[in-house]
Amino acid sequence: MYGWIWRHLPGNTLVRALISLVLVLGVVYLLFSYVFPWAEPLLPFNDVTVDDQQGQGAAG
Amino acid sequence: MPSSTETQETAPDPEPAPGPEPAAKPARGIRTRVAFALSVFGELLITGGIVLGLFVAYSLWWTNVVANQEASRASDAVRDHWDTEDAGPEDPVTYDPSDGIGFLHVPAMTNDEILVKEGIDLGTLNGGVAGYYDEPIESAMPWDDEGNFTLAAHRDGHGAKFHNIHKLTDGDAIVFETRDTWYIYRVYAVLPETSKYNTAVLEPIPTESGATEAGQYITLTTCTPVFTSRHRYIVWGELERTEPVDDQRTPPAELTTA
Numbered sequence: 001m002y003g004w005i006w007r008h009l010p011g012n013t014l015v016r017a018l019i020s021l022v023l024v025l026g027v028v029y030l031l032f033s034y035v036f037p038w039a040e041p042l043l044p045f046n047d048v049t050v051d052d053q054q055g056q057g058a059a060g
Numbered sequence: 061m062p063s064s065t066e067t068q069e070t071a072p073d074p075e076p077a078p079g080p081e082p083a084a085k086p087a088r089g090i091r092t093r094v095a096f097a098l099s100v101f102g103e104l105l106i107t108g109g110i111v112l113g114l115f116v117a118y119s120l121w122w123t124n125v126v127a128n129q130e131a132s133r134a135s136d137a138v139r140d141h142w143d144t145e146d147a148g149p150e151d152p153v154t155y156d157p158s159d160g161i162g163f164l165h166v167p168a169m170t171n172d173e174i175l176v177k178e179g180i181d182l183g184t185l186n187g188g189v190a191g192y193y194d195e196p197i198e199s200a201m202p203w204d205d206e207g208n209f210t211l212a213a214h215r216d217g218h219g220a221k222f223h224n225i226h227k228l229t230d231g232d233a234i235v236f237e238t239r240d241t242w243y244i245y246r247v248y249a250v251l252p253e254t255s256k257y258n259t260a261v262l263e264p265i266p267t268e269s270g271a272t273e274a275g276q277y278i279t280l281t282t283c284t285p286v287f288t289s290r291h292r293y294i295v296w297g298e299l300e301r302t303e304p305v306d307d308q309r310t311p312p313a314e315l316t317t318a
Contacts (some may be wrong), residue, residue: 001103010083028114036118041182045119047289048222049180049212050259051196 080157127188127219134187135175142239161201161238164190164211165315168232169224176236180212180282188219190280197262202236202243202299206274209236210262215282215293222282224254225293232312234278234297240305242312245278245297253284253291261294269296 005023009016061137138160152243165172177184180191190213192199213221228234234245254261258268261279265271276299284293303312 001100003099003268031111031114032118032122036115039115040119040123044289045216047256048185048214048292049193050254050256050261050281050292 068142116197118139123186123217124188124219126212127186127217129188131175131188131219134177134189135173137165138163138175160189163237165235165237165311166228166232167235168228170221172221173237174213174221176211185212185214186218188221189213190221192243193262196259196305199262199277200264202238202276203241204276206276207264208262208266208279210275210279211282212281216287222280223286223294225282225295226284226293228280234280234295235312235314236278237305237311242303242305244300244303244312244314246300247295247297249296251294251296254294255282256289256292261292261296264298269294271296271298273287275299 006016006020009019011019141159158179160175162176166174166175175189177187177189177191179194184191188271190211191209192201193212197210199210202209213219215222215225228247228250230247230250232247234247236243236245249271251261251268260266261268261281264277266277266279271277278297278299280295280297282293283289284291311318
């Protein structure tokens, strides 16, 4: 998978390494900006309030 | 990170490749395909591990960075608003709940001041503030004659404002600062673990804390144990006295000696 990407990147090793770095940073950016903020409320780590409505995850 | 994934990648990959492919095609083809599938599977596992690691970094570090920035901007806005507002003595506490009603100072827990806003929804609390309950039991305000001023904030991530709530013990000061008044509360009861459905802790007279008559109470709620949301940690305080805010906003003795 990663090997396939590596082989299909243009340029010499240095250029490929730089492109890889940009790709990795881009993926990390997408995760931090969109995926994690979306996933976090769905996970039971950060509900801090008391609540009488069972299963309502929004209050926390 | 790129190097780690790539070294993992180059290791399994060359193995299928060196085989003389054209010579023995059918058998080699299956083995190559199996090896390829295994290497993709392995890479997915590695990727999953890295993503989970990143999620931990996001939860415990990045959300704090974002929330503290947001909270400090919001706090500055509230203080600016207080400075520019005409401070007529007859004028009671005027505020816009969406901006924040004041600041919580808990020297035994944190040196930071914690902005207090209306509401306990995630959008509010993720801004690195404490929120007062608007539901299921509506919070009283500190300036009300009696009632329970009930607050929630994050234990971890998003500013982690109540992270050190376990350091609070009986007699510790909880000071709430509004534009005109310091409200000095004293902790008198702690409930280290309770059900997250225990809304009785928010009642105007929180009987679980031992209170029996109407008074001016404050309740802090957050999750416990740290890094989970299994239970809730509750701290109760009762108003000891109030002090008017002077021109220099000189903090009460509880905050200067700490």
